[in-house]
Amino acid sequence: MASSFSQSFYVLALFIILVSWSSRVTTSRKLVELEACSRERHEQWMMEHGKDYMDDAEKEKRYQIYRENVEFIESFNANNNETFKLGVNQFADKTFEEFKSSALNGNKKGSLDLLGTEIEKPFKYENVTEIPETMDWRQRGAVTPIKDQNVCGSCWAFATVAITESIHQITTGKLESLSEQELIDCVRGEKTSGCDGGYMEDAFKFILRKKGIASEAKYPYKGVDRTCNSTIEANTTASIKGYQMVPRNNETALLQAVANQPVGVYVEAGHRAFQFYSGGVFTGKCRTKTDHVVAIVGYGSTKEGIKYWIVKNSWGTNWGEKGYMRMKRDIISKKGLCGLAKKPLYPIA
Ligand SMILES: *[C@@H]1O[C@H](CO)[C@@H](O)[C@H](O)[C@H]1NC(C)=O
Ligand SMILES: *[C@@H]1O[C@H](CO)[C@@H](O)[C@H](O)[C@H]1NC(C)=O
Ligand SMILES: *[C@@H]1O[C@H](CO)[C@@H](O)[C@H](O)[C@H]1NC(C)=O
Ligand SMILES: *[C@@H]1O[C@H](CO)[C@@H](O)[C@H](O)[C@H]1NC(C)=O
């Protein structure tokens, strides 16, 4: 009796040891496979984005960051029931800090409050009552293709240029790509400093003073701070007559404006969900400490009735919906999602 008991005890113990050993082997094999798979994915991603690293140490460092970001993205998509998804884009080998310091508005936060008094009044569109259900200035030929600011805090120049290109097209019928580099090199506002960040207000004042802005072709983008080339600067392609602010914290007023022309907005974009946004209606949990500038080029609503703004960003076409983001419209907070309604500006032509 006793011997048969100890025999079956041994058999059982052996069985347990075997099972746990074999499962440990499979787990570690799975880990190795996963590792190899994501190293392969990293190589693939490097090719897609034309990435090349200085040496193996740098490559290893970038791989670890890449892997951590991919895990964040996949776990976000798996565990959140949101109206938007994240994806592995060109920022995948950058730490969040690196992303914040290179893709946003340099070190500039907020908008320029002091310039508020110089903005023309009254609000041009205050009496507008005819507001279409949807508006997409891209379909009306008033929006140039998506551009890429690269490693330079020049979003302020891209947003200013985007909405100036649009009003130029709306008033003249000609869609012409205009120069961000001219603004980077030549705008020397008290608070605006090229790749270190800036404000649409300073850019508009410059275009007004100089009576125009050069074309992209004449003054092409370099993505670095250079000295102003006054020869090219003198040869302007588009001009404006002034600029205005949409009444603050009022998405209804913003709608009146966007129904008539694209509008530049300050937003808070320093979030990983913003960094890796790949599509859908963005409802990220951002606050309203604005650190980025983008252009609203339309609006609409989904089949489910979720209202959104169509936002043109300056991070290339690999980010978001081919470079665009749909941001939730008419939210409870008067400041708008990510603060987009805090200080919307637009040029008058
Ligand atoms: C996910 O969201 C949709 C739409 O808001 C909702 O109908 C659905 O029940 C949600 N599913 C889960 C698992 O929360
Ligand atoms: C809007 O209408 C009011 C009342 O008629 C008028 O005083 C105001 O000038 C109008 N605003 C604009 C921008 O036309
Ligand atoms: C400015 O641009 C003109 C025309 O492209 C060019 O000939 C000239 O060398 C440039 N000047 C400087 C200082 O870069
Ligand atoms: C301005 O640009 C136009 C078109 O690119 C060119 O034909 C013209 O010579 C330029 N003028 C000056 C002063 O550089």
Ligand SMILES: *[C@@H]1O[C@H](CO)[C@@H](O)[C@H](O)[C@H]1NC(C)=O
């Ligand atoms: C928001 O703007 C609309 C349209 O311009 C205006 O009628 C309304 O009074 C504004 N709301 C607030 C709270 O200022």
